[in-house]
Amino acid sequence: MAAKKGGKRLVAERRAVAQPRKKTTTGKKRRSAPARKSGVLAKVLWPFRFLARLIWSVTWRSAAVVALIVAAATIWNYARIPDLATLADGRARGSVTMTDRAGDTFAWRGDQFGGIVLAQDVSPHLKQAVVAAEDKRFYRHLGLSPRGIAGAIRSNLRAGKGPFSGAGGSTITQQVAKLLCLGEDWDPSSGISEAEFESECRAGTIWRKIKEVPYAFALEAKFTKDEILSIYLNRAYLGGGARGFEAAAQRYFAKSSSRVNPAEAAMLAGLLPAPSYYAPTNNLQRAQDRAATVLRLMREQDRLSTAEFQAAMESPATLSRAARDEAGNAFADWVMKDGPDFLTSDTTEDVVIRTTFDPKIQQAAEAGLQHIFETKVREGSEAQAAIVVMSADGAVRAMVGGRNTRGAGQFNRATQAVRQTGSAFKPFVYAAALDLGMRYDSVVNDGPLAIQVPGSGTYSPDNYTNRFYGDVTLTEALARSLNAATVRLSEQVGRDIVRNVARDFGIDSDLAAGPALALGVSESTLLEMTGAFAGILNGGTSVTPYGITSMTLRGDGEPLLDRENGLGERVISNEAARQLVYMMSRVVEAGTGTRADLPDRPAAGKTGTTQAARDAWFIGFTGDYVAGVWMGYDDNTPLTGVTGGGLPADIWREVMVRIHDGLPPTPLPMIEPRQAPAQVAQPAPQRQRDRPQRQRQGDNVAERVLMEVLGGIFRRN
Template identity: 65%
Template sequence: MAQRGGRKPPLVAERRYPAGSAGGKSARGAASGGNGGKTPRKRTRKTRSAPRRVRRGPLGWLVSLVSGLVRLILRLSWAVGWRVGAVTALIVGLTSFYFYTQLPQVTALLDGRHRGSVTLLDREGKVYAWRGETFGGQITAANVSKHLKNAVIATEDRRFYNHFGVSPRGIASAIRINLAEGRGPLEGNGGSTITQQVAKLLCLGVPYDPKQWKTEAAYEDDCRSGGLWRKIKEIPFAIAMEAKYSKDDILTIYLNRAYMGAGARGFEAASQRYFGKSAANLNPSEAAMLAGLLKAPSRYAPTTNLKRSQDRAAMVLKLMSDQGFLNAAQYADARAHPATLSQAAQARAGGYFADWVMASGPDFLTTDTTEDVVIRTTLDQRLQKAAEDALTEIFETKVREGSKAEAAVLVMSADGAVRAMVGGRATRVSGAFNRATMARRQTGSTFKPFVYAAALDMGMTPDSVVEDAPLTINVRGSGPWSPQNYSKTYLGMTTLTEALVHSANTATVRLSERVGRTAVRQVAQDFGFASDLADGPAVALGVSESTLLEMTGAYAGILNGGSSVRPYGLIELRIKGDDQPLIGQAGGMGERVISEKAARELIYMMNQVVERGTGGRARLPSGRPAAGKTGTTQASRDAWFIGFTADYVTGVWMGYDDNTPLTGVTGGGLPAEIWREVMARVSDGLPIRPLPMADPSEWRRVTPQQMGSDPFGAPRYEGQTFSSGGAPVPPGQEGVVSPEAVVPQDEEALADRILREVLGTLGAN
């Protein structure tokens, strides 16, 4: 029926009860007094089935246990790992920030040397040698050759522009390679990026402290040391650099500080040293050669082994091609034209000479300099190569294979300027024993010109007569001494010229005793024979020791007309960049030793030695006049030839370092042939000039019968001999000079004796 007010009653959902329950009737059924005429539908409850029990065996329990442990370990690892990682990242970040604050401006890191260098220039101003670590000047990644930049990246770090300073992929690859080759994981390839290598070059910011490190080498060895801890420390430093500097800045530091072998620090110095050009002008093959040095600078240096360096460069070129830095045409051209050394670098001329010049200057400006020093020298590279080639030629063609005999050659001008120096058979060296300047050896007959110089300066002439015959001198404190001629034959009465031409020992000793040993010693010392001279009569035969440098300088004094010279190689020394030199020439012409007339006469006599005497093998082709003297010491331990043309003086020494006697070698043999080969090359292209020697017509010839007119000869040879004092020798004692007849050893006594002999001769006439 309708509701009051027209409103519908609210809808009420029926309460439902499960079947079989006490209240199972519906509300509607209850309201109608029954079930409404219908029987309620019987419902069944769906029950969840019980889990099926699986029987586990021992294997099942083990699998379950392992999986549980693994899950536990993973949970613990994650829990510990992210915390350790966070702490590590914090430490790395703080350390990197610390390094970041300590890093200076880029320009302060480009020259990392602790000492300066010395650049040596030849007489024409061309570089021929360096000492110390040279720094060619600051360069940048922007102004070097693009080929050099690409070669370095291709070789050292091809992902350089894409990493943050450390390359995990590179480290993993290096470890794999090391393990595959049987090394430790961090031995050999390190996988370091260029940034890490710069960190190592900077020694992680630790400066050199001489109080902490014994030597700079020890400091740098520590900086270059590898190992896990070093790698770990490199990481924050590398990250700091990546944050502080641009990629090109880091590459710039690398290009300036990397050691490139042969004492070159940085690519500019290496480019100048090996190729004679700036790093901005390198072609692909040259750039590849320099980049190849980074692996092992000393081993791959082209001055050490050019072929090995070229092979290494070929590998770098292949990397550049594979990485797209060279197209096919560029790669083919670079392989077809490998880099070669500049002429100066290839010759490596003047190693001995450079060492000698360095030793002639003060240490604080040469070996220990903290500045970059430039030294201009007297070296002539053409003459240096001529001397080296001549020495090599003789030893390859005239000396038996395997011989350990050594030789030294020295060429100088008449004023003492040394033009070439070879201190041994190994010519491309530095720091080696220099036999031209360091070896003190007996001079043998090369000393004899000083005896004849003293006689000529006292008024004798090349035609003055002296006796060459057996001789015995009783030396006080030593007993009898009897010199002999090398040929065991004697010339008898002969001129001074013939005595020197045939290198007669007994005639030279007689002449020395006649003019006085004091005079002979004085002439030798004034000409530059600086060593201690023997006191006895054997001084005339060259028993005293000297160097090839001293002897060649003494002969230069003869060539220049009788004035002493001080051999020199340094012209000026200045700090690089300064206009005014700190040191000027230290050597050259000195005081007059003998008269110009005596020097001209002696040159004539020495010319005859070459033309028809013991120095015949030194005679030069094309009729170029030369003069010189041979020398052979006792038991043939030393063989010398020293001589000159109108242009140059050249000295040659040959022998063994341990004083072993030479076999079949005299001064007139191989040394004379070496001299000829050197002078033929040295004189090539020079006009033929006459020697400044006297003409025989300039002096009055005398005969043995006229010797009484020579105040310095024995008066009247009438079948008997006389002592050096002029007193007749008792019968049966011919050829003997008694101790009482020894010439006075002081200058006043010598002058008195000469005056008495002159007055006595005038009275006899």
């Protein structure tokens, strides 16, 4: 109304009004749906975004914690890792190297260590072979190779194994961590063996691999790459008792690791995954095949020229003569047991043992045994045989512990088999009789004999031929191995005296108390029996069979032990021994041992066959060597058609012919029989039974007169 009166018209304040959306050229309205849809999607994705942020937050925090733990563990390991020289030789025990009588190495025992070598000092081919075979990115990683681990897991899964079973993808640094047992040393008092301890160290468990990581990082921080490789080259076990590549090069190729060629370097590097399996002494062809694989890796990685590769493939590595022959293992095992423990099996030092071993004689013994079994023994026979060869002073020159026995630690029938000796024992009966004044031509009756044995009844020995020969000389009785005559003689001399003579000659086993003592029902070893016969050859002086002449710590000039011979006390007079040698020569010339007769030199010996032919022996000697042969079954199965004068004599002859090839004949130390009337064997005086040692000089006139006087006093009809 005021307006009508001329006042200003009131107008309401203009408000923003939503303008209608203009039509598009097509006449359609714009959509607002995407905005609404975006809001919905955000609500849907929000939990996932939250989860991703949570995972990331937890992950980087966890990674940081793990990194701190690894860093702390690395620092802790770094602080306790010793210097390079200490780590290079971590053996818990020492080694034994054996040389023959000429000074050449022929056997090794314990953990061989050739001395510390550095990566820059070994052959460049060896260094390249190890890196190519074990860790081609060794010089480019920091101790771990994620690519290698992933490849190993992939290979294990393809092979149907667990991800961490089989190939481990370990770098050389990680392998060094394993070899060092993560800084732990074996404690002999821990109750577990060294082998068990090392097995635990090399266990491929996940926890073990986790523990390797900081230790590997610590190694990388502590040492240069070449220093880490040096530790590896010195500590890796390479089979055959060799610890480190220097020892392995000496063991297999008889040369230093600085001089190995590409083929030899590849063979050594190829041993690392499985040292015993790939050891060339176990299977040379397998070792060569493995070496070829390493050579191809070297060529693919340009670590070997084409010409070097082709030359190595055409001329694969072969063993040195000592490693190839592997001769004298039975001898070496015996030496390890015969020597003092602190310098052999329990040594913590590197010991060099100079021995009496002769490789040529060993080869002759092995060849002779093989020849007889190939030509005279039925194929497939499981019969065993053992051989010992020694000099007259007891120096053992060769030892065959059995057929088809290769490698160390085999059962040694020459030293460990305790068997009845049979008629091989009879020379000790005749030795006792001769030493008491009887002669080689004294007469003893070989007739029926009945001896009452308390608790056993009547003992009546028969001869092998089931007949008796009446009055015979001692020489004939021994040559024919007459049982009745020998037992009668033993009873006349006295069993205690016979037993003492045998013991003094070196038969340490328990000897029978009854009259069957004379026929060898007691047990002994081939080594003991051969040593006892050596005492007969040397003139009646006992010997202790020995194989060690000196023992020296490696690097020292003065030997800890030195030995010149094994001679002991005199057992029988020299004259008695000379007569006995003559009597034993008749065994070979015209008695039970004619198959042992040698074509170009005199020989003497004695056959032996035990009850039911479970054991057959021939032990004899020339002027140069004594050799003993035993034959039988390990389970005491009787031999078929075999006596001591058969196959054992054949083996003995084959062995001795080969041993003496090229040697001039040496006469036997025996009497020259005179054509004189035979004397009837008479019982000799009893010796003093409680006298442990007898030093009798056969050429001592006063002593011989005294014995004759005593004989007249104590003589029985």
